[in-house]
Amino acid sequence: MTNKELFLLGVKHSIPICLGYLSVGTAYAVMALQAGYTSFETIIMSVLCYSGSGQFFNVTMSREHAGLFAIGLGILLLNFRYFIMSACVFVRLKTLSTPLRFIFAHFITDEPFAIFSTARQEYLRLSYFFGLVIFSWFSWIMGAVIGVVASDYLPDSLIAAMNVALYALFIAIVVPACMKNSMLLVIVTVAAVLNIVLSRFFDACTAILISIVVCSLIGAHFLEGHDIGGSKEDKLEEEALKMQRKHHDSEHEER
Amino acid sequence: MDSRYFLYVIVVSFAVSYAIRVIPALFISKLALSKYWQRVLDLVPYVALTALVFPGIFYCVENNQYAGYIGAIAAIIAALCRLSLSLVVLVAVLAVYGAVVSL
Secondary structure (H helix, E strand, C coil), rough: CCHHHHHHHHHHHHHHHHHHHHHHHHHHHHHHHHCCCHHHHHHHHHHHHHHHHHHHHHHHHHHHCCCCCHHHHHHHHHHHHHHHHHHHHHCCCCCHHHHHHHHHHCCCCHHHHHHCCCCHHCCCCCHHHHHHHHHHHHHHHHHHHHHHHHHEEEEEEHHHCCCCCCHHHHHHHHHHHHHHCHHCCCCCHHHHHHHHHHHHCCCHHHHHHHHHHHHHHHHHHHCCCCCCCCCCHHHHHHHHHHHHHHHHHHHHCCC | CCCHHHHHHHHHHHHHHHHHHHHHHHHHHCCCCCHHHHHHHHHHHHHHHHHCCCCHHHHHHHHCHHHHHHHHHHHHHHHHCCCCHHHHHHHHHHHHHHHHHCC
16 A cells, blocks of 8 residues: 555544544533633643643643642653553554654554554554544644634533533543453442542542552552453553564564 | 743643653663553553542532532443443533533
């Protein structure tokens, strides 16, 4: 396949992602504006941070005037999965030059990762990845723009109702994984109860950080032998390492 | 409050998120994590999302906690029915909208 065909295929595969990003991006913008962000700040955050849960976390924390260190630490914990995803994606794009790695690293998010890392061998080229991510990113930004514009025209009751959108999205991500893994259900239930209790004694940001650290560190001991619904990444990483080894082997043979 | 506080928040979270994404892209071959830390990393997103939702969702509509409860229940039921992500969101928004308008 030519690069152009691969790019267009990537664009085609990104259409469902774009629809999701448009709507969630809109909901994020409505929420950020209510927290006191200006229109410019709301949109620029979508351009730069490009992370649904990260931006939602920012809005929740900054509404309470959390310290910048707490926000940085929270983002680090929350988005650390991108570390693994980025490794998985770029191990499949070995010949990529360093400047291009600097540029395309910004576009690593859950959904394009899921599609790219499970795509057929012949699709694993930059042109396909480029097609997959460019309009996804653009839709996320457009969502914020639509949210900023629409918040002036939508009725107040609908805007109030849209505040639930991102919470609902997170429920929709967590619940199916819990249906596959009962230990995960136990851990997140403990996390929910712990956070509800902690937020009576601490501000929301401190409570959330404590809940994340405590439940992940302790929960991981109990998770032993269990597979999380999304632990696809694990297998993918193994697979990626295997690919890498094969590559090394073939290099040796050539010598 | 410093009027640039929100801008600082944006800069800090951009710096952190970009670093997380770019470091493995540059140094992929030197990466090794133990099984335990891999499980911690698998778990963090689920725990973090849950902590973000509860109890925040109850207070997502100002002065109307019942709307929050209804939204939470609607979203959980929709997710249990294995509806797609966008449909779960739509169901929850409509449920909360209904609660806000009627209560």
